[in-house]
Amino acid sequence: MAVPLLDIRDATKIYGGGLFGGRRVVALQGFNLAIHEKPATITTIAGESGSGKTTLANLVLGFLHLTSGQILYKGVDIAAMDARQKFEYRREVQAVFQDPYEVYNPFYRVKHIFELAIQRFRLAQNKAEAREMIEDALRVVGMRGEEVLEKYPHQLSGGQRQRMMVARAYMLKPRIIVADEPVSMVDASLRAMILDIMLHLRDDYGISFLYITHDLSTAYQIGDDIYVLYQGLVAERGETSRVIENPRHPYVQLLVGSIPVPDPTVKWDTNLRLPTEEEMRSSATGGCRFYPRCPQRMDRCLQALPPLYSIEAEHDAACYLYEAQQQAMLTGRTNAS
Amino acid sequence: MATLTAEPVAARPAPQVRVNRWDSPWLNAKLIIGLIMVLSVALSGVVGGMFWDLRLARVGTSPQDLPPAFVPGGTWAHPLGTENSGRDMLAVLLTGAPRSFRIGLIAATIGLLIGVVLGCLAGFLGGWVDRLILIASDAWITIPSLVVLIVISAFVRQISAETMAVLIAMFAWPGPTRLIRAQVLTLRERGYIRMARLSGANTFDVIFREMMPNMLPYIAASFTGNVSGAILASAGLEALGLGPTRIPTLGMTIFYANQASAVIRGMWWWWGFPFLVLAIIFSGLFLIAIGLDEVANPRLRGLQVKQ
Amino acid sequence: MSGMTRGYVVRRFLMWVLTVWLGATLIFAIPRLAPGDPIAAMVLRMSAQGQIIENSAELIQAWRERFGLDGPWYVQYVNWLRNCMTLDFGYSLTQFPARVWEMIWRALPWTIALLTFAVIITFILGNLIGALLGWRKTPPLLRSLLPLTLTFSSIPPFIFGLLLLFIFAYTLDLFPNQGAYDSRNLQPGLTVEFLASALHHAILPAMAIVLTSMGGWALGMRGMMITTDGEDYMILAQAKGLRTPRLFLRYAVRNALLPQLTALALSLGLIVGGSVLIETYFVYPGVGYLLYYSITNGDYTLMQGIVFILILTTATAVLIIDLLYPLIDPRITFQKR
Numbered sequence: 001m002a003v004p005l006l007d008i009r010d011a012t013k014i015y016g017g018g019l020f021g022g023r024r025v026v027a028l029q030g031f032n033l034a035i036h037e038k039p040a041t042i043t044t045i046a047g048e049s050g051s052g053k054t055t056l057a058n059l060v061l062g063f064l065h066l067t068s069g070q071i072l073y074k075g076v077d078i079a080a081m082d083a084r085q086k087f088e089y090r091r092e093v094q095a096v097f098q099d100p101y102e103v104y105n106p107f108y109r110v111k112h113i114f115e116l117a118i119q120r121f122r123l124a125q126n127k128a129e130a131r132e133m134i135e136d137a138l139r140v141v142g143m144r145g146e147e148v149l150e151k152y153p154h155q156l157s158g159g160q161r162q163r164m165m166v167a168r169a170y171m172l173k174p175r176i177i178v179a180d181e182p183v184s185m186v187d188a189s190l191r192a193m194i195l196d197i198m199l200h201l202r203d204d205y206g207i208s209f210l211y212i213t214h215d216l217s218t219a220y221q222i223g224d225d226i227y228v229l230y231q232g233l234v235a236e237r238g239e240t241s242r243v244i245e246n247p248r249h250p251y252v253q254l255l256v257g258s259i260p261v262p263d264p265t266v267k268w269d270t271n272l273r274l275p276t277e278e279e280m281r282s283s284a285t286g287g288c289r290f291y292p293r294c295p296q297r298m299d300r301c302l303q304a305l306p307p308l309y310s311i312e313a314e315h316d317a318a319c320y321l322y323e324a325q326q327q328a329m330l331t332g333r334t335n336a337s
Numbered sequence: 338m339a340t341l342t343a344e345p346v347a348a349r350p351a352p353q354v355r356v357n358r359w360d361s362p363w364l365n366a367k368l369i370i371g372l373i374m375v376l377s378v379a380l381s382g383v384v385g386g387m388f389w390d391l392r393l394a395r396v397g398t399s400p401q402d403l404p405p406a407f408v409p410g411g412t413w414a415h416p417l418g419t420e421n422s423g424r425d426m427l428a429v430l431l432t433g434a435p436r437s438f439r440i441g442l443i444a445a446t447i448g449l450l451i452g453v454v455l456g457c458l459a460g461f462l463g464g465w466v467d468r469l470i471l472i473a474s475d476a477w478i479t480i481p482s483l484v485v486l487i488v489i490s491a492f493v494r495q496i497s498a499e500t501m502a503v504l505i506a507m508f509a510w511p512g513p514t515r516l517i518r519a520q521v522l523t524l525r526e527r528g529y530i531r532m533a534r535l536s537g538a539n540t541f542d543v544i545f546r547e548m549m550p551n552m553l554p555y556i557a558a559s560f561t562g563n564v565s566g567a568i569l570a571s572a573g574l575e576a577l578g579l580g581p582t583r584i585p586t587l588g589m590t591i592f593y594a595n596q597a598s599a600v601i602r603g604m605w606w607w608w609g610f611p612f613l614v615l616a617i618i619f620s621g622l623f624l625i626a627i628g629l630d631e632v633a634n635p636r637l638r639g640l641q642v643k644q
Numbered sequence: 645m646s647g648m649t650r651g652y653v654v655r656r657f658l659m660w661v662l663t664v665w666l667g668a669t670l671i672f673a674i675p676r677l678a679p680g681d682p683i684a685a686m687v688l689r690m691s692a693q694g695q696i697i698e699n700s701a702e703l704i705q706a707w708r709e710r711f712g713l714d715g716p717w718y719v720q721y722v723n724w725l726r727n728c729m730t731l732d733f734g735y736s737l738t739q740f741p742a743r744v745w746e747m748i749w750r751a752l753p754w755t756i757a758l759l760t761f762a763v764i765i766t767f768i769l770g771n772l773i774g775a776l777l778g779w780r781k782t783p784p785l786l787r788s789l790l791p792l793t794l795t796f797s798s799i800p801p802f803i804f805g806l807l808l809l810f811i812f813a814y815t816l817d818l819f820p821n822q823g824a825y826d827s828r829n830l831q832p833g834l835t836v837e838f839l840a841s842a843l844h845h846a847i848l849p850a851m852a853i854v855l856t857s858m859g860g861w862a863l864g865m866r867g868m869m870i871t872t873d874g875e876d877y878m879i880l881a882q883a884k885g886l887r888t889p890r891l892f893l894r895y896a897v898r899n900a901l902l903p904q905l906t907a908l909a910l911s912l913g914l915i916v917g918g919s920v921l922i923e924t925y926f927v928y929p930g931v932g933y934l935l936y937y938s939i940t941n942g943d944y945t946l947m948q949g950i951v952f953i954l955i956l957t958t959a960t961a962v963l964i965i966d967l968l969y970p971l972i973d974p975r976i977t978f979q980k981r
Contacts, residue, residue, distance in 0.1 A: 483917025
């Protein structure tokens with residue numbers, strides 16, 4: 001198989017604990033992920049706050065540096081890129097963030113976000129060409145330049161601002177867009193629209209997404225693969241429909257149970273609660289991080305981190321419950337051969 | 338105060354905000370009055386030179402000890418009177434005031450430039466660079482600058498206005514440095530800075546295109562404060578007889594007046610007029626600083642924050 | 645004392661050492677960096693002032709030896725630092741048998757008393773005015789009168805002092821125009837007459853400082869109060885139905901005062917510098933006036949001693965303010981429990 005577009009290998013990020021001490025926090029541990037050039041996919045990274053999903057986004061975007069592990073883009077480690085490669089990476093890996101207000105510099109008219117990028121990446125020869133690029137990008141998100149470009153960010157609605165961010169990302173013709181909670185701050189009606197645009201960009205323009213969210217229902221709507229993180233570790237991963245329709249890890253089962261179902265006879269049971277301080281600390285002992293909250297915990301869960309066990313094709317869970325199952329699967333396979 | 342309307346930040350469906358082009362926070366009454374006061378003094382030398390013979394500021398060009406024209410004994414040949422070595426007070430003020438300004442501007446500009454460089458270094462690099470810069474500025478700001486300047490001026494006789502400005506600038510950097518560092522630290526985490534990075538902006542772009550415009554009111558306020566401080570320092574040095582001696586300055590005039598016991602001799606015009614000009618300069622700068630504060634912090638404009 | 649507070653004290657103390665060392669180094673460097681030979685310049689000045697000095701070359705040599713100006717610079721530097729530590733600045737050049745330290749020691753109490761007196765009044769008055777200006781429940785009449793107190797803000801204190809002298813000492817003859825007490829009729833001591841006379845002499849110079857620097861504090865405080873007013877804890881305190889005076893003092897002022905205290909520490913250097921001018925113009929027998937004397941008379945040993953003492957005193961005052969800080973900062977008090 002060809003070299004993956006984005007290849008994250010054993011990525012680990014630890015905050016603090018350096019020369020000046022401070023509390024060591026493992027934000028992301030031993031994370032692996034590959035996104036291939038073709039076909040374009042939407043890969044969901046899901047988790048609650050503190051799960052490490054935003055850390056992952058910042059690592060991919062180059063705002064943070066790995067403590068250990070590698071992130072390869074087209075086979076080149078992003079930490080070892082030369083200036084030209086970095087430049088290309090910058091353009092081809094774009095982002096849409098959660099807060100559609102904060103990303104606009106209040107000093108400039110909104111066209112600044114387009115113009116700065118065109119200027120820095122030398123995308124256009126002249127003003128007319130630049131304007132054409134911007135209009136073209138805005139058309140993809142269903143907007144028109146004359147309506148918005150000359151305004152200041154506070155004069156636009158949240159939905160308009162977020163669509164323009166998507167347009168900006170699209171304009172740069174990226175290979176990957178890191179979408180960090182892109183719809184959590186916009187209205188429900190616009191949410192559907194932005195998700196639609198994402199699908200459109202994937203299918204018609206071959207742009208892959210790293211879709212970071214805490215909301216499993218939107219992931220279910222548009223995601224191809226999903227990685228559910230818990231305290232910096234992958235709890236379960238696989239094809240989105242399999243994981244959400246048939247979650248295996250106790251944490252993911254809890255999460256999926258907390259998605260409201262549009263059925264009045266089903267009681268919405270939110271069993272989720274945030275871990276207490278004490279529970280967080282016990283997670284540093286080396287066992288399964290979910291142990292304190294797990295309804296099916298066993299003694300061995302405290303001894304070592306459970307690795308990812310394969311449950312079926314394209315579906316793994318990091319829980320000892322599936323150890324036997326994987327063994328059976330493997331032996332079954334060897335028997336058959 | 339001008340017609341300022343409360344405009345909630347992040348107004349949701351914002352239709353036509355800021356319809357009125359005069360509805361800008363920069364059109365602040367205090368800021369404008371302050372600017373007028375300061376500019377009128379700063380430009381007085383240029384304009385005054387067209388109407389008045391500035392050579393009369395030299396020693397012995399006029400009769401001695403004349404009171405102002407509107408006082409019995411005064412003459413319109415010397416509307417503001419003369420002092421005891423035969424200088425015309427009007428000419429002295431017209432030469433002295435712009436000079437004080439120049440020193441203030443030069444010193445404050447140098448101080449600000451150093452502050453921008455050090456503040457950005459501290460804010461962006463962090464770690465030991467940040468600590469070092471912070472400690473140095475904290476220690477430096479504690480040292481009574483005027484005292485050290487007095488000693489330097491005492492050793493460097495025959496000081497020129499430019500040298501004095503540079504010397505004063507040596508003490509004008511910690512304020513801007515701390516301010517810019519703090520601003521860089523706050524702004525660095527803003528979404529638009531990350532967005533600019535994703536748009537291929539380099540550090541220079543980030544500092545000067547993305548951050549600076551948003552720091553502008555703070556920088557302007559700090560700069561104003563520094564101009565004021567530098568003029569105060571230079572006037573203070575002159576008032577101790579440590580300034581440039583050849584050309585008359587406001588501080589030097591007050592020094593001579595004090596030496597000649599002008600207060601006891603009832604020659605109030607000798608120290609009174611320089612006092613008045615200095616008071617206009619400092620009050621003007623003060624008003625500008627308050628105005629800029631209100632530009633930077635809308636709450637200070639008396640807008641009621643909705644709760 | 646908790647670890648945090650102890651670390652804070654140690655850091656502040658190191659800061660003090662650093663400041664004093666920096667000051668001592670400056671004083672050492674200035675005459676050596678200045679163009680020309682300071683001793684020769686001094687002799688030249690003395691002869692220019694009409695004193696006939698015989699054998700001036702020998703005299704210069706003798707003085708150079710006394711100052712230790714002949715050794716290599718690092719030996720001079722170490723000697724100087726040692727002298728600073730023992731406060732041994734040798735003899736005054738102009739009042740020979742008098743030692744520099746004795747002369748400073750006689751003048752220092754006046755400066756410290758005047759400045760402490762003036763700064764404390766300024767700080768209290770300024771902050772009170774500012775707090776009332778920024779407090780929403782201040783009676784409208786009072787609020788409209790308060791800005792009048794800011795009229796003289798920003799005018800240099802020493803120049804304002806001239807105006808005060810003209811009005812109150814010469815025209816109205818209410819206050820003496822120079823000195824620190826009636827030295828013709830009174831002996832310093834703890835008598836009512838002496839204290840009354842000292843107070844009488846201190847009022848004008850103190851007023852010059854208070855009236856001109858009050859405004860700065862008032863504005864800063866007003867800004868802090870307005871900022872504090874919007875904070876959640878203020879709204880909660882109001883909701884709890886706390887009475888207005890308590891709300892004003894315990895909640896608003898206390899929280900707004902902390903940054904003001906930092907500002908006081910930072911501006912102390914400026915205040916001390918300004919006092920040199922005040923003392924000179926009021927012929928007040930403090931260290932500032934002594935400094936002026938040393939400069940006009942070319943007494944370089946006295947000058948060095950005074951500058952070092954002024955830096956030392958300022959740094960010490962800043963240290964004291966910094967050490968008072970944890971006492972009123974609720975966060976640090978909280979840590980102690």
